[in-house]
Every structure is written in C-alpha cells, then in structure tokens.
Amino acid sequence: MSGYATSDAGPDPTALxxxxxxxxxxxxTTFVGAVSEISPLRTEALMTSAGQDSDxxxxxxxxxxxxxxxxxxxxxxxxxxxxxxxxxxxxxxERFWFSWDxxxxxxxxxxxxxxxxxxxxxxEAIDFFERRRLPFVVAVNEFEPPERRYPPEAVRDALGxxxxxxxxxxxARDRQSSxxxxxxxxxxxxxxxxxxxxxxP
Amino acid sequence: xxxxxxxxxxGASSGxxxxxxxxxxxxxxxxxxxxxxxxxxxxxxPGVLGPxxxxxxxxxxxxxRSIAELAxxxxxxxxxxxxxxxxxxxxxxxxxIGHRPEPGGDIQTLEDLLVGLxxx
Numbered sequence: 001m002s003g004y005a006t007s008d009a010g011p012d013p014t015a016l017x018x019x020x021x022x023x024x025x026x027x028x029t030t031f032v033g034a035v036s037e038i039s040p041l042r043t044e045a046l047m048t049s050a051g052q053d054s055d056x057x058x059x060x061x062x063x064x065x066x067x068x069x070x071x072x073x074x075x076x077x078x079x080x081x082x083x084x085x086x087x088x089x090x091x092x093x094e095r096f097w098f099s100w101d102x103x104x105x106x107x108x109x110x111x112x113x114x115x116x117x118x119x120x121x122x123x124e125a126i127d128f129f130e131r132r133r134l135p136f137v138v139a140v141n142e143f144e145p146p147e148r149r150y151p152p153e154a155v156r157d158a159l160g161x162x163x164x165x166x167x168x169x170x171x172a173r174d175r176q177s178s179x180x181x182x183x184x185x186x187x188x189x190x191x192x193x194x195x196x197x198x199x200x201p
Numbered sequence: 202x203x204x205x206x207x208x209x210x211x212g213a214s215s216g217x218x219x220x221x222x223x224x225x226x227x228x229x230x231x232x233x234x235x236x237x238x239x240x241x242x243x244x245x246x247p248g249v250l251g252p253x254x255x256x257x258x259x260x261x262x263x264x265x266r267s268i269a270e271l272a273x274x275x276x277x278x279x280x281x282x283x284x285x286x287x288x289x290x291x292x293x294x295x296x297x298i299g300h301r302p303e304p305g306g307d308i309q310t311l312e313d314l315l316v317g318l319x320x321x
Contacts (some may be wrong), residue, residue, distance in 0.1 A: 015299040016312060017238050041273030070237075072269045077317030084299065085314070086238045086267060103237075108306050108314070116313070183318045192310040 005185030013082040017106060018182060020071070020089040023121025027141040028089035028144035029071045031113060033176040036087060038071025069100065070103075073109075084181075101132075109135035109189045111181055116140060116150050121159050126159060135189035138167040139181045208311070219281045222253050225281075229287030233297060235309050237272075237279050240299040241267040251284055253317055258294060265298050 020028050033040040064142050071089035076082070088103055104110065110129050114122045122138070129136040140155060149169075151157075166188050172175040220227075229235070243261040250258070256275055260266055266274075268303040271280040 013240070013299045014313075015238060015240050015267075015309070016314060038270070039269060070269065072267075073275055074267070075321070077314065077321070079320060080316055082311050083310075083314060083317055084240065084265070084267075086269070088238075088269070106238075108311065133295060166294065179318060179321055183315065185313045186318060187309055189306060190308065193306065193308050193311065 013076075013084050014106045016083055016085045016108050017103075018085060018087050018167065018198070019104060019107050019110035019184065020113060021125040022111055022141075023115065023118055026113045026118070026121065027087075028113055031111070031139075031141070031170075031172040031178050031181075032071045032073040032087045032089045034173055034175045035075060037074055037076060038074050040089075041188045042069055042123055054184075061066075104129075104132060106135050107134060108197045109137070109185045111185055112138045114138055114155070114159070116155060117142060117143065119155070126161065129153075130162075135185065135192055137168065137181065137185045137188055139168070140169040142169050142173045206219055206274040211306065218282075219278060221283045222251075222277065222281055226284050229284050231291060232283070232287050233290045235268060235283050235287055235290070235297070237283075238267050239286075240267055241265075241271070241290070241295045242298050244296045246292055249317055254289060254294075256280070257289060261295060270290055 021033055021042050029040055029042075032148060038061075071087075073087040073089075075087070077083040077085060090103055110125070112122050112125045112129070123189070126136070126138065132167055136157075138159065138161060142149060152167055155161075159167075161167060167185050168184055222321075235248065241257075241261050242265040243258045243263070246258060257271060260271055268279060268282050268286060271277075271286070272279040275282065286295055290297060305309060
C-alpha cells in the first residue's frame with residue numbers, strides 16, 4: 001500500500017492542553033464543541049488509579065484500572081507560531097480524581113464550569129486545581145435569564161474563591177464567549193509566571 | 202462517537218474485541234512516551250498491516266492527530282490506540298511530532314497562545 005501523504009519538514013507545532021472540568025450537565029461538552037474545530041469527540045481512557053485514598057478498594061490491590069469518558073476537542077492556532085491546543089472535558093466527580101492527575105500533567109490550565117443552580121458541583125474541581133497549583137478560572141455558564149442571575153461577588157463568596165482566581169460568566173454555546181474564557185485562562189496562567197514569586201499562588 | 206469516520210473502516214470489524222485488535226498486548230512493548238495528547242503523523246507505509254493499523258495510518262496521513270482523537274474516531278479505547286501507535290512508531294510508519302512545553306508552561310509559549318487565541 002502506498003500513497004500516504006508524508007509530512008514535509010515544517011516546524012514542529014507546539015501541543016498544548018487545556019482542561020474543562022465541572023459537574024455533570026454543566027455544559028462541558030457544549031463548551032468544548034463551541035471552540036473546537038472538530039466536532040467534539042467522546043472517547044474512553046483507561047486510567048490507573050494507583051494509591052487512591054478517596055476510593056478504597058475492597059481487596060488489597062494497590063493498582064486498578066477504570067475507563068473514563070472524555071470529551072475531546074482541538075483548536076489549531078496558526079499565528080504567531082503553529083500551536084495545537086487540545087481541550088479535554090472530563091468528569092468532575094471526586095471518584096475520578098485519579099484521572100485528573102494524569103490529565104492535568106503538563107496542562108496550561110483548567111476551566112471550571114459552574115452552574116449557579118448547583119454550585120456545589122464544582123467545589124471538588126476547584127479544590128483539586130488549587131492543591132495542584134494548576135492555574136484555573138471559574139466560568140459561570142449562564143443558564144438563567146438575566147434577572148435571575150447572581151452577582152459575581154455572591155458567586156465568589158459562595159464558592160469561597162480567592163481573589164486571585166478569575167471568575168467570569170459565559171455562554172458555553174457561543175464560540176467567542178467560550179474563547180473569551182480560554183483567553184482569560186491563558187492570561188491568568190501567564191500572569192502567574194510573570195508575577196513575582198510568592199505574590200500569586 | 203465518530204460514527205461517520207469509524208463506519209468507513211470498522212464496518213467489517215466493529216465487533217472485534219480490544220485484545221484482538223492489540224493481538225493480546227495490554228501495553229506497548231516500548232511506549233515512546235506516548236500520551237493521550239501525543240501528536241502523530243504518517244511517515245511511510247510498511248507492507249502488511251492489520252485493518253486498525255491501516256486506519257491509523259490513513260487518519261494520520263498528511264495531518265497530525267492526537268491519540269485521543271484517533272481513539273474517538275476509531276471507536277477504540279485510548280489504551281488500544283496507544284499500543285497500536287507505539288508499534289507503528291517503532292517501525293517508523295508513524296512519527297511523533299510536535300513538542301510539549303515544560304509543565305507549568307513557559308512565558309513565550311503562553312504569550313504566543315494568548316495572541317493566537319485573541320486572533321480567533
């Protein structure tokens with residue numbers, strides 16, 4: 001068999017990874033679909049759950065495997081240099097923490113999608129990213145009509161979100177609105193690198 | 202999940218068990234550091250291939266795709282695709298391309314990303 005196109009010797013693209021976390025039904029798939037150049041794909045990943053303390057195993061095995069459903073999307077950035085950004089939307093429940101470790105390795109940062117009707121659903125994700133010191137932003141996916149929305153300060157209070165973590169609202173169905181969330185996340189990750197040590201956690 | 206893409210090649214083999222697809226392997230012989238976000242591109246076409254190998258090389262011909270995307274398009278678990286891809290990387294049929302920044306990122310990369318996202 002022949003006829004496969006082979007790669008030319010162009011510069012290697014940089015591969016970057018962004019995470020989208022949040023509770024069930026908060027709009028992760030919609031968000032990924034809004035910004036991705038390919039329609040969002042769902043796949044299964046086999047994850048190790050070694051040494052997991054939140055989910056003790058009945059037997060004495062120290063390592064087990066579980067499959068996790070992931071929403072996956074991609075954005076190609078042509079300029080100023082070629083970058084391929086991967087978006088992984090993944091389950092926000094505590095029992096999947098083990099997979100967050102694997103997924104968050106090397107990630108630029110994370111979007112925690114929140115629904116003001118079920119704010120409690122994103123506590124775990126916030127806690128996880130804070131502890132791992134991975135840059136993250138909280139994006140409130142606005143399901144409610146404007147008159148029923150909560151002011152940002154109220155949401156920040158309810159989440160116990162530190163001042164340095166950006167909190168924005170978005171419409172996960174809208175591409176530019178969702179891209180804005182990614183821009184805010186990137187700017188936030190950048191500010192943490194450029195901030196003097198010790199000022200911003 | 203990738204119905205249109207997978208139907209074109211899995212038609213005859215959609216009921217095939219993962220362990221058959223990987224010919225009994227549960228892990229790559231050498232993993233080449235492949236992760237679910239590793240990018241792959243087809244380099245050459247070796248002679249005799251299984252249908253899944255063919256599908257992988259076809260999907261990666263002329264464009265780079267990640268392991269996660271390939272898994273979704275082929276309707277296979279990520280681990281299965283990792284095993285298949287590692288073999289093909291080993292024979293030189295597939296090449297791992299792209300480079301990953303250090304965990305935590307570097308300033309230049311994030312600045313370029315921010316500019317790139319603003320242009321979209």
